[in-house]
Amino acid sequence: MYDLLFSGIANIVQIKYLLPLFLGTFIGVLGGALPGVTIAMTIIVVLPFTFSLDPLQGLAAMTGVYVGGSAGGLITACLLGIPGTPSAIATTFDGFPMVRNGEPGRAVWLGIWASFFGGLLGGVFLIAATGPLAAIALEFGPWEFFALFVFALSMVAGLTGGSITKGLLSGALGLVVTVMGSDPVMGAPRLTLGVGFLEGGINFLPVLIGVFAFSQLMSDIEKMGDAQQGQAAGPIPKLVVSHLKIIGEIIARPFLLLWTSFIGVLIGVLPAIGGSAASMLAYDQAKKFSRHPERFGTGAPEGIIASESSNNANVGGSLVTIMAFGIPGDIVTAVMLGAMTIHGIQSGPLFISQQSTLAYGIFAAYIVSHFLMVIIMALGARYMLRLTTVPKSVLIPVVLVLSVVGAYALNNTMANVYVLLVFGVLGYLLVKFGFPLAPLILGVILGDQIEINLIRSIMTDNNLWLFLTRPISGGLIVMSVASVVFALWQHRRHQKRNRHSTDGDADF
């Protein structure tokens, strides 16, 4: 394993791979630092640039975006009190107060080094766990895969959004999208609505870009018009610190670092919960375990360390799920999956054994990009504040052009651009009607696999009880049902509590 990892690193430091990795990390840090631009949006913008690269170049660039973005959010979170990405929200709690106490360098560099160590701990887990988990998944038959995908989908549907019915419906609508096209057994066209190009089925990337990018951009546009929020960046503070002292400050709290990174990894492995939940949970845990919880919120270093180590460790965990099972946990890994599909690479449990150069290349890219991130931050963290003055009216058209290019360049047809637009409108409407988008996207991604595995298992043996009597498959089905029941119970409890509290005091 370590031979493969070292050859992976030797491979990735070649300029051919190092350049896209560096650019990816750099753009990730920028996108992360820019309030209103999420890591997901950044990866969507980067995607079209990777089409003509070789697979490892493209995936290295995306890994860089992921790592850079998870760290980049802390700059604006600390210095302006505005999280650059949702996963940096918890960083503002103590980062901003610490900056106001006159320690901007300490706040920012605590965040950067915590991201670095948390990310590397996530990397240890990523490298150690992916192989064994994939080996377990290799024993899976179609029943288990069916059950696993259904479990992922039902968990996401239950976890996201306020209404479980809407979450489940959103996931099911995603599955409907994948039904359009030719059926996987006989190739008979179905539900093509008379549209010729639908016979080939709908590619999930334009759906994903459309649904996600439009809903986000249009929500930004809603808030535009009257008052322009051009953030005037004040004088940029100096961030000079003693790095040894900062690293010492982090290492002196080994339990905190390990525990919050572990939380990050764990949340990362579970699909669709994401970095923001990881950092909030880690922050909360750090506060609970602290001997001085009252110091949290006033510039406690523990708060910054917890939030930033967990959101970078989260990246490692998220990569485990995609590499071992082929289940994307968020938009970033979904786009990575799409990029693999473009290059004809089969994701899933066979990935790490059949594409070991690529798999270890991604591991190596993940590790190396943490070093690049620190270098980029050291050189440019101060100047990224200037970025916040770029107005939305410039960003939005540019992002839209790149989304259109991304959809078009998939296979050089306008058809995918039309899909992009249709799902852009649909995605925005769904958000307006209060539907969560994550289940829809996961449904579109997993739909084909759910159908194929269902049909494969029925064709192998038409006894449907096998889904329940095979232990792993049965266990996963029970867990899917349990996750929905749990979500319902939680929802009910939440509602009851709301009813008891003063009216109109709901946490919207």
Added chain:
Amino acid sequence: MGRDGIAGLVCLVTSLALFAATIGLPEASLLVPVGPGFYPRIILGITAALSAALVIIDFTGRATRLEAPAAAPKNYRLVLVSFAIVGVYVALLPWLGFRIATLVFVLVMQVALEPPRSRNSWLRVLIVAVVTTLITYFVFERYLSVLLPRGRWTDF
């Protein structure tokens, strides 16, 4: 009827219509025990059931209706205009070609989102449009060998 009821009804009608469309599909045979309509019918059955549930929950009002606090006024007109501009851009792309359509799109979109008030801001709008078009064109066509659409009218 509330927001959920409307959404549920739309999804219900769509599911049923698509379900009806699966009726003509080839049926299962001895060779292929599962026909092409088998899985879509399950999925559409599920969406129909969930949509119906959404409508029922909305009607019985069990979902406690909490009035949203007065949020900042939303600029829906601008959203509509933006969608329209993107729609026109996408529609004209194959006719005008990538370079012309993108230049115009980035220009118009910026003006729509934040009308320039001074000569300087007009200049900025123009520069952003030109630079975006040139950079995307050169990076994709020259370095990444992605062929962007040529215009059928303009041949450019």
